[in-house]
Amino acid sequence: MPGSGLNPAADRKRRRLRRLRLLVVSAILAILFGIMGAMTQNVVAQLNTLRSAASDNLQWTLSQVDAEFLRFRHALDTARVEVHLGQTTAAQLADLRKRFDIFYSRIDTFRATGTYSTLRRNAEFKQNFEVIRQARDRMSALADLPDAGLVAALDQMDREAETVAPVVRALSVMGLAQFATHSDATRIAVTTTLARLALMAGGMFVAISLLAVLLLRMYRLSERRAVDQMLTTARMRTVIQTSLDGIVVCDRAARILDFSPAAEAIFGCTVEEVTGQDLLTLVKPEEDRDRSLAAALRNPAPETLGRLYVDGIGRDGRVFPAEISLRVAEGDQGQIFVLFIRDISQIRQAEADLIEAHDRAVAGEKAKAEFVAVMSHEMRTPLNGLLGTMSLLADTRLDPQQKTYLGSMEVSGRLLSALVNDVLDISQLEAGMMRLQSRPFRLSDIVEDVIANQHGLARVNGITLDWGWQSPPFEPAVGDPDKIRQVLLNFVNNAIKFTPRGGVRIEIEALDPAAPVSEVELRVIDTGLGIAEADLERIFRDFEMIDSSYGRRSGTGLGLGISRRLAGLMGGEVGVESTQGEGSVFWMRLPLERSAAALPLPEGTAAVPPDAAAPGHALSVLIVEDNEINRIILHDMVTLAGHAVTEACDGREGVARAAETRFDVILMDISMPVMDGRAATRAIRMGTGASAAAPIVAITAHALPEEVAAFRAAGMTDVLKKPINRKELLAALAEVSGAAPQAEGMGAVARPTGPLFDASRLVPDDSAPVSAALRxxxxxxxxxxxxxxxxxxxxxxxxxxxARMQLLHRCAGAAGTFGAVALHARLHAIETAWKSGDSQPLADAARNIPPLWQETRGQILAWLERMPPGA
Known part of the structure; x- marks a missing residue:
């Protein structure tokens, strides 16, 4: 708003423009006044000239020349007549001489007076004047004669007068005409000057009128500005009086010029007490001198101005945190500083309370996550005992009724296990503890796994279950196959349960199958009961069930909620389209990246069949488990497969037995008293016992990705999740016994019973050629x-x-990449021990690593020789 004072720079600019306009008008008026003064002086001079009647005198003089010449001739004629009559007197001759002298003086006036200089410059006038002068001189000689001589010369004088009479007449007429012209020019000049003067006077009038209007406008504007300034001042005073922030004005020397009521309340000082005092006495000295209030006052640069945080000092000595907003303004005496000061004690306290509440919430979430992890382990441990016992019982001789009861028990146990897993997944997702894994996989493998898993349920319900690509296959892809499998399994399981007839089909479609990154949609289509439109929005909520009656089908309402969260965690989304009575389509869209790496055979091709036997020879297995029931179940599962078992009740006992005896495989529980599974594994790996290089399989209910990574970092070879499935256990025994080395100890690496080199890390199968680049x-x-x-x-x-540890770290990564599994495990164990503060394994590396590498090197070279070359 103009004149509001809220924009001092604009107000200063407007004032400068007003002063400039006034200065320009004043300069114009001064110039006009000067011109008018000069013209007035000229007119006055001309009027004075006219007032002296010089022109009239000249014309009268010219006319008198002719008149005096006529009087002279009249006196001459009279004298000649008197001479002829004989009556001539001396008085008549004196009168003749008098008239001649007057004529003589008139003619002499033209010659000697400057007034006639203009006439004398005229050639004709000059010529006539010269003729008259000569005749005058001749007649002057005659007039000067004595009376007798004059009487005798009267005729001669008359002839001279007769000769010069036309010239005198012409001279008089010429002079009159010349001066008439001059008089006319003078009158025109005076008239022109008067006209100009009048025009200038008009301009002056207009300029004065404009100046008057401008002054009037400026006066009215100043009145309005004064009113606006009063209103603005009143508003600003009201703002300052009612502001919760203290407002302090000081000069460059930090002397306080003004102090608002809010500032008085903040510091406990009155404006009279602090006016003229040093502002810096109200704040504590700051440690950061480059970003302090004193630095900002000394150097009001943009980087020093703005928002500052200081400790203020009250009148009573109270120190409080303050926030200052500092700006520079122009005052009557130069540059001033305006400071808005706020006591932020309550804000800081609120922040501290919020941080404390956040820490309590985080601690609560951590405690909750730990509680869920512990409870899941505690629940899975008896579940492991129940399901393991039922698995063993199924191998005994039972009558049909007992088998029916056992089947029901096993189904209930599996349902309870699934429920525990769902609750754990929900807790992990809510706590943000679930992490994604990223590895190459085939979507077709996942779908076939899901169909194989749900095929029996579909057959029992009498429905078909199949799948197919709706676009060119987009595989292998990179992502988390376990999460995708879990979501798809939830969709298929629900579809089978709510489809009384017809079938369930899985469709996969890549929206841009030729691109390196594409959105892939997995659809589960059923011909089941369908879902009402009003229920579509809530089926993906946790614990939501469409049918909550006593006759509802089984389910907890967790599966779809978990699926929605998992899809969001992977950057995708889930949805459903359904018509009640006709069926439903559940879909999941995920952004996937195509993998450039070669994959091994599809998952499941190396799986152990239900009744798979152990490897070709019996294994020596150490079971380290503190729970007696689980230990008995593991013992029976392993011994029934034809292996020899040794038991240990805790980690310390397991370390001792591993040091005494060479075992083919160690099954290691994680949560145990005295020494847990990870500590026991590190102790085995770092020692020089007989089983220092034996494969160690973790048996745990803790199966989070970060936990699995920690198990492997400790030196574990594989992880089995409780409750233990007999098929998975036998498959793990078969895998680790054929892929991992066995040694007498870290000190003397014996020849392993299995390969040290896993070629599947480099090529998908033994028939695939090895390219020149890979070689x-x-x-x-x-x-x-x-x-x-x-x-x-x-x-x-x-x-x-x-430096040696860095070398081994680099080599460990390369060993893992190129399939040197035993070497990788040994180097990883050394690195883990180093991080835990034990440097002894690093000192023993020179004795342990070179022999193991030589064995591994031989297997790699043998593999390269027998593999066919590729392009």
Whole structure:
């Protein structure tokens, strides 16, 4: 708003413009006044000239020349007549001389007076004047004669006068005409000057009128500005009086010029007490001198102005946190500073309370997550006992009724296990503890797994279950196959349960199958009961069930809620389309990236059949488990498969038995008293006992991705999740016994019973050719490992331990990539021990690593020789 004072720069600009306009008008008026003064002086001069009647005198003089010449001739004629009559007197001759002298003086006036200079410059006038002058001189000689001589010369004088009479007449007429012209020019000049003067006077009048209007407008504007300034001042005073923030004005020397009531309340000082005082006495000295209030006052640069945080000091000595907003303004005496000060004690207290509440909430969530993890373990442990016992009981001789009861018990146990898993998943998702894994996989493998899992249920319900691609296959892809499988399994399980007839079909469609990244939609289509439109929005909520009556089908209402959360965690979404009585379509859309890596055979091709036997030879298995029931079940499962079992009741006993005896496989529980499974594994790996390199399989209810990673970091080979499934246990025994080395100890690496090298890390199967590029990379890997082994063998104790650890860390990553599984496990165990503060395994690396690498190197070279070359 103009004149509001809210924009001082604009007000200053407007004032400068007004002053400039006034200055321009004043300059114009001064110029006009000067011009008018000069013109007035000229007119006055001309009027003075006219007032002196010089022009009239000149014309009268010219006319008198002719008149005096006529009087002279009249006196001459009279004298001649008197001479002829003989009556001439001296008085008549004197009168003649008098008239001649007057004529003489008139003619002499033209010659000697400057007034006639203009006439004398005229050639004709000059010529006539010269003729008259000569005749005058001749007649003057005659007039000067004595009376007798004059009487005798009267005729001669008359002839001279007769000769010059026309010239005198012409001279008089010429002079009159010249001066008449001059008089006319003078009158025109005066008239022009008067006209100009009048015009200038009019301009002056207009300018004065404009100046008057401008002054009037400025006066009215100043009145309005004064009123606006009063209103603005009143508003600003009201704002300052009612502001909760203290407002302090000071100069460059930090002297306080003004102090608002809010500032008085904040600091406990009155405006009279602080006016003229140093502002810096009201705040504590700041540690950061470059970003302090004193620095901002000394150097009001943009980087020092703005928002500052200081500790204020009240009159009573109270120190409080304050927030200051600092700006620079122009005052009557130069630059001033305006500070808005706020006591932020309550804000800081609220922030502290909020942080404390957040910490309590985080602690509560952590406690909740820990409680859920513990409870899931506690629930899974008896479940493991129940399901394991039922699995063992199924292998005994039972009558039909007992088998029926056992089947019912097993179904109930599996349902209870699924419910425990669902509750754990919900807790992990709510606490943000669930993490995604990213690895190459085939969507077709996932779908076939789901169909194989649900095929029996579909057959019991009398419906068909199939699947198909609706676009070119988009695989292999990169993502979390376990989460995708879980969502798809929930969809299919629900579809089968609510489809009394017809069938269920799984469709997969990549929206852009040729692109490296595409959105993939998985659809589960059924011909079941359908869902009412009003219920579509709530079926993905936790614990929501469409049919909550006593006759509802089984379910907890968790599966679809978990599916929605899992899809969101993977960056996708889920939805449903349904018509009641006709069926439903549940879909999940996920952004997936195509994998460029080659995959091994489809998942499941190496799975152990239901009645699979153990590997070709019996294994020596150490079971480390504190729960007696679980230990008995594991013992029976392993022994029934033809293996030898040794038991340990806790981790410390397991470490001792592993040090005494060489075992083919160690089954290690995680949660145990005295020493837990991870600590026991690290102790085994870092030691030099007989089973230091034996495969160790974790048996746990803790199966979060970060926990699995921690188990592997501790040196574990594989993880089995409770409750233990007999098929999965036998498959794990078969896998680890054929892929992991066995040794007498870390000190003397014996020849392993299984391969040290897993070629499936590099090629999908044994028939696949090995490309030249892969052979070259494998050669470089061998060179790198040879250099590492040589360095360790030559200088086992030399060099910086941290540098040697970095070398082993790099080699461990390369070993894992190229399938050197035993070497990778040994190097990883050394790294884990180093991180835990134990440097002894690193010191023993020179004795343990080179022999193990030589064994692994031989297997890699043998594999390269027998594999067919590729392009």
């Amino acid at each position: 070259a990379l494998t050669g470089r890997f061998i060179d790198q490992m040879d250099a590492m082994a040589l360095d360790l063998a030559d200088e086992p104790q030399a060099g910086d331990p941290a």
